[in-house]
Amino acid sequence: MAEAATEMVKLTIDGVPVEVPKGTLLVEAAKKIKQEIPVYCYHTKLGPAGLCRVCLVEVEGMPKLQIGCNTPVADGMVVHTRNEKVESGRSMILELLLVNHPLDCPICDKGGECDLQDYAMAYGRGASDVADPKQSKPKGVDLGPTIVLDEERCVVCQRCVRFDDIIAGERQLVVKDRGHNDIIATSTGDPYRHNFTGNVTELCPVGALTSKTYRFKSRPWDLNRTETSCTQCAVGCRQFADVRYGTLVRTMSVENDDAISDGWLCDRGRYNIGYLGAPERLTQPLYKQNGQFVQIGWDDAFALWAKAINDARAAGKAVGALGGGRLFNEEAYLLGYVMRALGVKNLDWRTGRQLQASPGANASYEALENASSIVIAGDIAELAPVLWLRIIKAVTRKGARLVRVGACGAAPGFAHTDVTNAGEAAQAVAAEGGVAIVWDGADLALGAALAATFASRSPLAYIASEQSNARGAEAMGLLPTDGGADFTKIAADAANGAYGVLALFGANPLRNAPNAETMRGALQATPFTVVSELFMTESAQAATLVLPAKSAFEKSGTVIDIAGDLLPVNASLQAPVGALSDLEMLIGLAQQFDLALPTSEELDAAVIARAAKPLAAALGEARYATSEPLAPSSSRSIWDGGGTCAHDDRIATLRREPVKVGA
Amino acid sequence: MRKQLYNVGAILKGLSITFKFMFAKRPTIEYPSVKKQHAPRFHGLHELRRYADGKERCIGCELCSSACPANAITVIGAENTPESRKSPGERHAARYEIDELRCIFCGMCEEACPTDAIVLTPRFEMADYRRGSFIYAKDRLLVPPEAGVGTPPDERPNGIPADLGRVAEVKSTIDITAGYGATHRGEILKTQRRGLAG
């Protein structure tokens, strides 16, 4: 509709003149005058389907009622959305929808936020002529690891089917049987399982598709809702966190979040909330004595830590700090600030496979959709699932060409070209139009080669980080900028006993780093190692002092997403008693040394200034590297655990099963 | 002297009222050895009722807690499983708590209940020594299985039968014998569909 966007059409809706671009559908035009046309099957992102027939409107000059969802505006059109004829048609449709509806609203998870309830109250007759028993269909069908389906409540709007086809590109859900026997099922009968299944529960206008994790947990009016940003990956989708009685019961997408998530959430972002209340969460600082962890107080922990730093300085040994992607910008900034104030230069965030997080110039997610060629390197579908939806959109609906360089995970179900190096990629892309490079930031040589190959096309560059706020950590200066050692060198030197204190914040290099064995030696050889973690990870087990941290739902701050946007994360939960945020830990340490810390206003200003500062580095440029870049280890899925996923049994079942060979 | 006589008159006048009540019928009763009969629709302590087959009526829908003006009711729902079936249908109340100190005994919960599970009985003796013991959970609210279905709501003036629950059962859209018993996780198969097509 881009070419028609300039041409405006004037029409009248309910007596109010409206001017909208040509080609606009009546349902959208009515929104301009805040007049609601009820819809079930129509969805802004899925387009019209014309199935539910509830969006009836009267257009003067047309004998029959028209459906607002598939009637484009025309000049001089006179539309009535609330007159008697329309109301009678709508009430008929609602009466028909309720003929076989079980009316089990009291036990329905959707009750209270259900379109069928709302419209039946708004437009329904309030009485029924039905004298026959209702049709019985399966209830509580186990559709897959995430979804429970109630066939009786289904109004066959096919939003889920169309989402699966159009948005997720999976085509698993279909309508089976015919007529009033219609049921929703997977085409093969296999469990419904892919990275985006949870979205159908939000799309479903009735209570047919509901989440297992939220099943019977709460009623919508009991929830305390906080708008925040998802920190499961670096995409940073906007998200609602719904809390009841101190428990995060569900997360929901933000529908009009066009800039970032496009209104979708991946299953990891939606369902990985079970770890928050896991019994194995750390809630007290642990200090290792004679190989055994003992519980200590926070004051003692800070004192021990400060003493260790003083001892290391006295002994002439080095001090290092490694920050991870779990840190918010404020925490990353303060970590750098405190460490530099203590004279520590050995700072790095690159504790995993990824070696670069910020491309030279920011590019918005929306711009990616309009590229005519998309070159990906790395398992982008796993690393940044909702960004992958944009790639699906660009390829399947906007005709972009997808080129996959090297190992990029499972092959997508649509047209793509697999190549092995940047030179071949240059042959495979479309000759015209914009090029976008989405790279996982691991193989610096590949990144540099891609940047060099496509330099003449001025490509959009995205780095899909493995850690959610890697980009923030890089922008906040968690790099050896003052001549300190980088991660590889820190690990190597520490393994040789050169370090006195090593602090790890939200990083688990023993699991994620290519040089995990060197790192293990480093942790053993260093007399005092501090790890701030939610759980007893591999790195925490090897540490001297383990500090219990708050999760992203329990603290407020900001993160930077792949596109370079500064996103707020708002606390929605109370942290377990005893856990502190990394910011509070750093303040506690700073107090031991009587350091003057920035005020919160200064901190915010510093974060904003650094987030807004353009980064000069090009793709594949090793920043402040003091050692040769390591060859990236084989891609490790985020689902494998090591992160928070390991602490929720259900999450493991959400993963897509490996694609069967020959299937 | 005259003034003194006047005082005697006033005293006698006052005492006459005292003596009148001394010989009148006493309105007070010897509670707790004697107990007063309440009106049949007195709003007292809550009770969670059962169906005749022993299943809990409460489906954990939380409508009572949303209707409660005093915010005294806490309900947390959970799913029935074939191994542990507490109520008909898919959902039951895993936790059901009423803070009787917050409760104003207005009976809105009873009005809101779609299955007539919660009723206000005429029982009123709840005195205790600790505030915490006024939070009644399912163990004290639910009718014990051996005590039958529980107290039925009283006769309503507008002709609704005494046991509204029976009406709800009859009017229910779900076939209690077949539907309720077999609705867990798609146990009703396509072949079991009722209606003409089946």
Next chain:
Amino acid sequence: MPVTKVLTAGIGEADLRDISVYRARGGYKQWERAVRDLKPADVMEACDKSGLRGRGGAGFPTGRKWSFLPNNGKPRYMVCNCDEAEPGTFKDHMLLEETPHLVLEGILLGAYGIGCTHAYIYIRGEFKRGYQIFQKAIDDARAAGLLGKNILGTGLDIEVTAHRGAGAYICGEETGLLNSLEGKRGEPRLKPPFPAIAGLYGMPTVVNNVETLAYLVPILEKGADWFASVGTERSKGYKIVSVSGHVQKPGNYEVPIGTTVREIIEIAGGLRPGRTFAAVQPGGQSSACIFEEHLDYPYDYESMAKAGSMLGSGAFTVFDDTTDWVKAALNSVRFYAHESCGQCTPCREGGHWLERVLHRFVEGRGLRSDLEMIRRVSGTITGLNLCALGDSIEPFLKSVVNRFPEQFEARVMQELTPA
């Protein structure tokens, strides 16, 4: 009796399935002439001038339908709709099995006329024999150089593919047919866009009935004026009428359009002895009944519409006075409820609801309020549907409920005395 033989000429006399017999009787002459001498525009013009209207049910002028195809350089498709599933209609079945080459010639002419190089014929799944016969006809014609690559040495390429449906009434709806042909679930598509703009595989497509395309052959042979000279003012030419029901000689009769309803009943042998006429459903299951007062109406598109019904596909079902109208109504509604694809609400839920109510009536358990409900629901759902199937429930049901209310009232359950 004005029985004519245009398409039906030769059926029952010779084995027209044999290509040599068909050619000996003048078959494929028009195709040869068209390929050699005529331009596609000539075929289109003849079609337009003849006033030929679609014989599948809607009666849309064929020439106008063809003219909607946009000139945008995209490939075009001609699809012949042989998914004849309307209860009471059996004319395409006959044409397909008895004179397949005539049908094929019609398809080729149509394809040539709109400039398409690949035509499809969608044959109803149940017509297995018809499919085999037609497939043989395609093979024979290809062997004779009449279709395929380089037809008759002129360099013209037209391929014809026969596709068997999988058995759903809704696949006779043109967009449902196209979905089915593409291998998708046979469900009507949301219109607009119409098939003429985005049809088969998203390309401009014309979907025509078997009979419509077959009439192209005599139109080219005898001229558009000959065809236009027969019939009434706006309904031209001939029509094969599938007469069924309470008549002595049910069958396909080809008549000039405009023959009266009474005459058609007489052609089919009249009513059985001792019976009196009750009603006629003149255009298949989706048309309303017409009654005694309409017997002298000419059988054409306009007069049938005037009588409150439609000519439809030419399925002419006669009912006499022995008809149980409640059962007939249930039968009709059950058909639509069963054949509903389930996409849109009014048809899916409304049809099923009406079916259950009528089922209660048949069992004598109707409610007095149900009659009003039937009128209200069937009337309101008409016009709200995605395709014409849902709109087809009402006409027959309403016409019989209004005409024979006593039969319905007789099935109303005895009033229950309040307990």
